[in-house]
Amino acid sequence: MNRETDEVRAAIAGELRLMDPDVRGSRSLAQELLDPDFVEVGASGRRWTYEEMLAALPEMDGAAASGPRYEPSHFRGVLLAPGLVHLTYETTLNGNRARRSSLWRRRGADGTWQMYYHQATPVPLDGV
Structure with a gap:
């Protein structure tokens, strides 16, 4: 479900800036x-602070x-609560999808x- 609210647009803009x-x-x-409490689980599985x-x-x-x-x-994007947005999307870099x-x-x-x-999950070459 994509709700193009101002909040979702702001989160997408931040994502693109990053x-x-x-x-x-x-x-x-x-x-x-990045929020001072930021955590990421990268495509490699590594946890980043x-x-x-x-x-x-x-x-x-x-x-x-x-x-x-x-x-x-x-x-x-979905506005989960006031001031909290969840985004999902895909990226391609050097032929690798995530x-x-x-x-x-x-x-x-x-x-x-x-x-x-933030979390990234690699998509296998034959992944849909």
Whole structure:
């Protein structure tokens, strides 16, 4: 179910910004988008904390402006509760597909949206 609310659009915009090489290469820009309680379970199965992700992001796939970029598709979003959005989508990078899920929550007096949780699951080459 895709409810294109302002909240869902804000979460999708944040997700797309996190795929931007300029954001991936800048700790201060990435900090704006990641919740201090952020956790990720990556496609490799590794668990990432906020600090680990901020430190590694500039070296991760999709961070080089001249390199391959994530190609996102099939965004679906649901407002789970006031200030909490669940997104699902797919990405392709270098021919590798992943299904992704993230939780975004609105924080602070200014209502900033930040990613609280992210999970990536690789899709096998014959996966549907």
